[in-house]
Amino acid sequence: MVAIPGPAHGPHSEDDCTKRRQILEGARAVFLELGFDGASMGEIAKAAGVSKGTLYVYFADKNSLFGAIVEQESRELGILAFDFDLDGEVGIALPKFGQAYIRLLCNPRGGSAIRTVMAIAERMPEIGRGYYQRVIATTVGRLGAYLKTQVEAGVLTIDDCDFAASQFMMCCQASLFLPFIFQATPAPSPEQIAKVVDSATRMFLAAYLAAPGADYSSS
Amino acid sequence: MVAIPGPAHGPHSEDDCTKRRQILEGARAVFLELGFDGASMGEIAKAAGVSKGTLYVYFADKNSLFGAIVEQESRELGILAFDFDLDGEVGIALPKFGQAYIRLLCNPRGGSAIRTVMAIAERMPEIGRGYYQRVIATTVGRLGAYLKTQVEAGVLTIDDCDFAASQFMMCCQASLFLPFIFQATPAPSPEQIAKVVDSATRMFLAAYLAAPGADYSSS
Amino acid sequence: MVAIPGPAHGPHSEDDCTKRRQILEGARAVFLELGFDGASMGEIAKAAGVSKGTLYVYFADKNSLFGAIVEQESRELGILAFDFDLDGEVGIALPKFGQAYIRLLCNPRGGSAIRTVMAIAERMPEIGRGYYQRVIATTVGRLGAYLKTQVEAGVLTIDDCDFAASQFMMCCQASLFLPFIFQATPAPSPEQIAKVVDSATRMFLAAYLAAPGADYSSS
Amino acid sequence: MVAIPGPAHGPHSEDDCTKRRQILEGARAVFLELGFDGASMGEIAKAAGVSKGTLYVYFADKNSLFGAIVEQESRELGILAFDFDLDGEVGIALPKFGQAYIRLLCNPRGGSAIRTVMAIAERMPEIGRGYYQRVIATTVGRLGAYLKTQVEAGVLTIDDCDFAASQFMMCCQASLFLPFIFQATPAPSPEQIAKVVDSATRMFLAAYLAAPGADYSSS
DNA sequence: TATGAATGAGGGTTCATTCAT
DNA sequence: AATGAATGAACCCTCATTCAT
Numbered sequence: 001m002v003a004i005p006g007p008a009h010g011p012h013s014e015d016d017c018t019k020r021r022q023i024l025e026g027a028r029a030v031f032l033e034l035g036f037d038g039a040s041m042g043e044i045a046k047a048a049g050v051s052k053g054t055l056y057v058y059f060a061d062k063n064s065l066f067g068a069i070v071e072q073e074s075r076e077l078g079i080l081a082f083d084f085d086l087d088g089e090v091g092i093a094l095p096k097f098g099q100a101y102i103r104l105l106c107n108p109r110g111g112s113a114i115r116t117v118m119a120i121a122e123r124m125p126e127i128g129r130g131y132y133q134r135v136i137a138t139t140v141g142r143l144g145a146y147l148k149t150q151v152e153a154g155v156l157t158i159d160d161c162d163f164a165a166s167q168f169m170m171c172c173q174a175s176l177f178l179p180f181i182f183q184a185t186p187a188p189s190p191e192q193i194a195k196v197v198d199s200a201t202r203m204f205l206a207a208y209l210a211a212p213g214a215d216y217s218s219s
Numbered sequence: 220m221v222a223i224p225g226p227a228h229g230p231h232s233e234d235d236c237t238k239r240r241q242i243l244e245g246a247r248a249v250f251l252e253l254g255f256d257g258a259s260m261g262e263i264a265k266a267a268g269v270s271k272g273t274l275y276v277y278f279a280d281k282n283s284l285f286g287a288i289v290e291q292e293s294r295e296l297g298i299l300a301f302d303f304d305l306d307g308e309v310g311i312a313l314p315k316f317g318q319a320y321i322r323l324l325c326n327p328r329g330g331s332a333i334r335t336v337m338a339i340a341e342r343m344p345e346i347g348r349g350y351y352q353r354v355i356a357t358t359v360g361r362l363g364a365y366l367k368t369q370v371e372a373g374v375l376t377i378d379d380c381d382f383a384a385s386q387f388m389m390c391c392q393a394s395l396f397l398p399f400i401f402q403a404t405p406a407p408s409p410e411q412i413a414k415v416v417d418s419a420t421r422m423f424l425a426a427y428l429a430a431p432g433a434d435y436s437s438s
Numbered sequence: 439m440v441a442i443p444g445p446a447h448g449p450h451s452e453d454d455c456t457k458r459r460q461i462l463e464g465a466r467a468v469f470l471e472l473g474f475d476g477a478s479m480g481e482i483a484k485a486a487g488v489s490k491g492t493l494y495v496y497f498a499d500k501n502s503l504f505g506a507i508v509e510q511e512s513r514e515l516g517i518l519a520f521d522f523d524l525d526g527e528v529g530i531a532l533p534k535f536g537q538a539y540i541r542l543l544c545n546p547r548g549g550s551a552i553r554t555v556m557a558i559a560e561r562m563p564e565i566g567r568g569y570y571q572r573v574i575a576t577t578v579g580r581l582g583a584y585l586k587t588q589v590e591a592g593v594l595t596i597d598d599c600d601f602a603a604s605q606f607m608m609c610c611q612a613s614l615f616l617p618f619i620f621q622a623t624p625a626p627s628p629e630q631i632a633k634v635v636d637s638a639t640r641m642f643l644a645a646y647l648a649a650p651g652a653d654y655s656s657s
Numbered sequence: 658m659v660a661i662p663g664p665a666h667g668p669h670s671e672d673d674c675t676k677r678r679q680i681l682e683g684a685r686a687v688f689l690e691l692g693f694d695g696a697s698m699g700e701i702a703k704a705a706g707v708s709k710g711t712l713y714v715y716f717a718d719k720n721s722l723f724g725a726i727v728e729q730e731s732r733e734l735g736i737l738a739f740d741f742d743l744d745g746e747v748g749i750a751l752p753k754f755g756q757a758y759i760r761l762l763c764n765p766r767g768g769s770a771i772r773t774v775m776a777i778a779e780r781m782p783e784i785g786r787g788y789y790q791r792v793i794a795t796t797v798g799r800l801g802a803y804l805k806t807q808v809e810a811g812v813l814t815i816d817d818c819d820f821a822a823s824q825f826m827m828c829c830q831a832s833l834f835l836p837f838i839f840q841a842t843p844a845p846s847p848e849q850i851a852k853v854v855d856s857a858t859r860m861f862l863a864a865y866l867a868a869p870g871a872d873y874s875s876s
Numbered sequence: 877t878a879t880g881a882a883t884g885a886g887g888g889t890t891c892a893t894t895c896a897t
Numbered sequence: 898a899a900t901g902a903a904t905g906a907a908c909c910c911t912c913a914t915t916c917a918t
Binding site: 033034035036037038112115116117118119120121122123125128129131132133136137162163166167169170171173174175177178179181182183184196199200202203204206207 | 252253254255256257331334335336337338339340341342344347348350351352355356381382385386388389390392393394397398400401402403415418419421422423425426
Binding site: 271 | 878880881
């Protein structure tokens with residue numbers, strides 16, 4: 001379902017990537033704005049500045065092109081997640097991480113991949129699953145690993161670090177993500193984000209800072 | 220963009236509501252299963268047991284019909300939110316509320332309204348906004364109001380009760396909602412839900428149970 | 439692969455047949471002139487005087503429409519074959535039959551079904567087989583049955599009457615059918631047909647008229 | 658409509674013929690298998706092992722390439738016809754000829770030129786006409802010439818030798834060619850062919866073996 | 877009011893052909 | 898001469914919408 005880059009499709013001259021990237025860029029814009037069904041190959045071709053036929057030189061069909069977009073998008077986000085600066089003291093690391101995460105989620109540039117993928121997940125479960133694994137699960141794992149170091153350092157008391165990571169990440173979204181995704185409010189400002197993330201951090205630490213009998217992550 | 224019930228559209232005989240409701244029911248099933256673009260008026264007519272032409276007697280066009288569905292759906296969910304049993308002690312009320320909320324969100328029966336509306340929110344912002352207001356904001360408000368009573372009763376120490384409500388609700392989703400919506404896992408079991416909600420409750424109370432200097436909801 | 443007339447497709451009002459026949463007529467003209475691949479649904483719609491969409495109200499797809507044309511055509515030819523006047527003396531009956539058969543085969547009105555079906559038989563074997571059965575085999579069987587009566591009457595001496603029938607029919611085509619089908623000559627005139635068929639008759643009778651040791655139909 | 662070999666098209670280096678023949682070979686395979694419309698230039702290029710662009714170096718367009726294929730094919734068949742062993746006694750020569758002819762017609766290897774050309778004859782009459790002249794008419798003429806020698810030798814009594822040749826050839830097809838071309842039966846076995854051809858021979862000789870008043874070829 | 881036949885614009889896709897390299 | 902990337906017209910088919918009944 002996902003376009004395999006390589007010999008399967010697309011020309012192989014030196015400037016392959018130019019046209020290919022051009023198409024991906026146009027398709028990204030159109031798909032993320034209009035969704036899978038709402039986007040038409042004609043529109044995509046126009047946005048990419050190529051002819052409709054050329055799309056099919058590089059991608060087998062609409063599904064493949066969409067798959068490539070999602071894969072690219074999720075790879076980029078996955079990479080971003082790995083760039084998160086997760087060192088040092090929890091009181092510093094958590095807010096930094098949380099802010100970066102929310103900025104990623106509530107990207108003000110047009111078209112939300114997360115929305116588009118959610119939308120299609122029922123009809124194209126692999127796409128949804130793949131995106132979740134590459135973006136969400138990866139990021140949770142990243143934060144979970146950091147939490148684990150803090151547990152081992154005796155700073156935090158957590159039973160299930162990945163679950164706690166997920167709790168923190170969700171908490172950071174409070175009052176921000178849903179209004180944004182439903183278009184009820186514009187993308188949150190850095191200040192809003194900072195405030196919400198700080199509150200989430202305090203909440204999280206109230207629950208998990210090492211203290212006798214203070215582990216709330218399990219029953 | 221949303222069908223206004225009344226003189227603008229729809230017949231006015233005695234069994235108006237019958238046909239209209241019949242159509243809404245069919246349209247609901249098809250829209251929530253296939254999304255706005257995936258649903259066709261023919262399919263909807265078949266599901267509703269009426270002719271295609273009849274759809275246009277009651278609704279101006281596909282957009283209007285969709286708007287009516289979303290409005291109905293969100294009104295129903297809003298009502299459900301008001302049925303949440305929010306009395307008594309926080310240690311009891313919060314888990315009950317949280318579980319009901321997650322069950323609502325991660326409805327295992329096919330076709331998620333939340334996904335369908337998210338999907339279209341970029342192209343039809345009023346639809347998204349309306350849904351958010353009627354479902355999410357309402358529920359947050361409901362929980363916020365309850366929290367306020369507890370603050371006034373001296374049980375909790377919270378500055379912004381609606382924001383805290385949102386925090387709790389997001390916390391309850393940890394590890395459940397995103398995998399579900401991305402089709403990475405099946406709908407969570409009641410046991411899973413209970414466990415996650417319990418943890419969220421403990422976290423929430425660790426942060427907000429009334430104690431000197433324990434308010435984390437504001438800077 | 440063949441359109442089933444009835445509830446499967448097409449509207450069911452009183453003048454069903456009008457539109458349906460209109461479409462079949464247009465499709466017949468275009469298919470038989472241009473062949474299956476050469477014919478476009480747009481062209482057919484134009485020839486039929488309906489919109490492209492309407493074609494799909496009456497027929498599921500291009501294949502079905504083509505199948506319906508071939509079926510109709512072969513049914514008509516099959517009926518014609520049964521109308522052949524096959525009574526009385528062989529010296530009268532055979533030429534009459536042969537002439538009717540060649541007229542049928544070398545129909546001067548535009549578009550030869552036999553050619554169109556031959557053309558597609560490799561890719562749509564059922565279509566070819568069905569046509570052969572309904573048109574050729576039926577006609578051979580018809581003549582074979584007549585020959586049998588003459589054998590039983592002691593007029594002819596034939597071992598395999600259906601094979602002999604096929605021989606006669608092929609003989610009647612000599613110098614007529616192939617040039618016609620390859621567009622090397624126009625459709626033969628009645629006089630040409632009569633001459634060729636008479637010769638075939640004489641040849642046939644020379645071989646099969648009852649006489650001691652005169653059966654040539656088997657080894 | 659048919660590519661003229663010479664200055665009009667095609668390069669003139671030493672290995673011209675190599676590439677050209679390579680293309681013709683690939684095109685032959687694809688055209689005869691899929692028909693004119695079913696064959697795509699891309700498929701042909703692949704089958705020929707050259708690039709799509711190269712096809713247009715040697716042939717002006719798809720029509721020209723097809724014309725060249727048919728011309729080549731018909732020339733080859735015409736040559737085959739001239740190789741038919743037509744000497745000696747009619748009782749030997751006729752069956753030999755008939756069998757070779759039917760084997761040629763009912764070629765069991767995929768892709769029948771005769772079908773492909775018939776299919777296109779209405780839209781490209783010159784192609785059909787050319788094929789008929791080069792293949793059918795030539796072969797008829799060849800057999801007709803032989804028959805003439807036998808007439809002159811006093812063995813046969815025939816008025817129109819070419820017509821009689823056509824009669825014999827059609828007779829040989831009885832029960833074989835039409836079922837084969839319509840895909841109603843597989844290609845006939847050598848045994849079936851032999852039997853049918855023998856019967857045709859006996860029939861033919863019954864009609865035309867020299868005897869007082871035995872000429873059936875004219876009125 | 878309710879129907880469903882009819883429409884035609886637009887969907888994704890293929891392919892003969894061109895042209896810069 | 899040979900390539901193959903690029904094109905755009907045309908393909909089959911779907912579907913929101915209209916309208917005569």
